Amino acid sequence: MTLDRTSPSARRTELLEAAYAYVLANGLSDMSLRPLAAAVGSSPRVLLFLFGSKDGLIRELLARARAEELALLDRLGEPVGLAAAAERLWEWASDPGHRPLLRLWTEAYARSLVEPDGAWAGFAKATVDDWLAVLAACEPGADEADLTLTLAVLRGAILDLVATGDEERTGAAVRLHLDRLARM
Numbered sequence: 264m265t266l267d268r269t270s271p272s273a274r275r276t277e278l279l280e281a282a283y284a285y286v287l288a289n290g291l292s293d294m295s296l297r298p299l300a301a302a303v304g305s306s307p308r309v310l311l312f313l314f315g316s317k318d319g320l321i322r323e324l325l326a327r328a329r330a331e332e333l334a335l336l337d338r339l340g341e342p343v344g345l346a347a348a349a350e351r352l353w354e355w356a357s358d359p360g361h362r363p364l365l366r367l368w369t370e371a372y373a374r375s376l377v378e379p380d381g382a383w384a385g386f387a388k389a390t391v392d393d394w395l396a397v398l399a400a401c402e403p404g405a406d407e408a409d410l411t412l413t414l415a416v417l418r419g420a421i422l423d424l425v426a427t428g429d430e431e432r433t434g435a436a437v438r439l440h441l442d443r444l445a446r447m
Contacts, residue, residue, distance in 0.1 A: 275313045278303055282310075282320065283327045287363035291324060292374055321382035328367050332390065336397040346444040348401035349413050352394075353437045356421050357430050365425050394418075409444070416440040 271279070281303035286294060296307040296317060314320035335355055339348050355361060368390070375386035391414070398410045420433040427433075 272313075278305055278310065278313060279323055279327060283324055286324055287367055290370055291321065291367060292370055294321070296320075318382040325371055325382070325386055328364060328371065329386070329390065329393075331364060332368065333393060336393055339397050339401055341401065342403055343401050345398060345402035345405055345409060345413055346441050348398055349417060349437070349444065350441055352417055353420065353434070353441075356417070357424060357434055362425065365421055369422060369425050409447070413440065413444065 282299060285299055285302050294317075296310055300307045300310055310320060311317070314323055335352075339351055343351075356365060371383060372387045372390065375383040375388075379385075394414050394417075395410055398413060399405060402410070416437060420437045423436075424430060424433045
């Protein structure tokens with residue numbers, strides 16, 4: 264009998280959510296199944312059965328993180344203007360409550376660049392495409408270079424914020440860019 268992973272069981276969903284909370288707190292790239300299983304009240308054998316492999320679990324965790332990111336982006340996908348969309352994105356990103364997700368995103372983004380195959384495959388490109396699409400929807404007809412620059416400023420500020428925790432400096436840089444966008 265083959266497990267149908269397309270319609271998850273309640274236990275699989277419960278373990279995925281618990282594992283997601285675990286990786287938000289502990290990171291993903293050095294994740295070991297034994298400590299994870301112990302933390303989520305399961306066993307490595309059950310996790311492997313439910314997710315197929317460690318890579319399968321990592322892919323599911325990345326998909327879960329991306330779903331959270333996409334939920335934010337979906338709320339912005341209306342024509343509010345590029346500056347307003349970037350301001351909303353920065354408000355969300357600079358909220359200290361979102362640091363665990365941003366650390367996980369940063370880890371997955373970087374890992375997908377150095378390990379382009381396997382569980383991390385395509386994560387960085389997919390998130391770039393997602394964010395550019397939302398920014399474009401917020402400013403129909405915007406120049407692609409303006410969209411890319413705005414994304415680069417936001418991503419750079421997010422990386423800097425995650426690395427340093429300096430909200431004042433990174434926020435000032437984002438606001439400087441937003442002021443320039445508003446004058447265009």
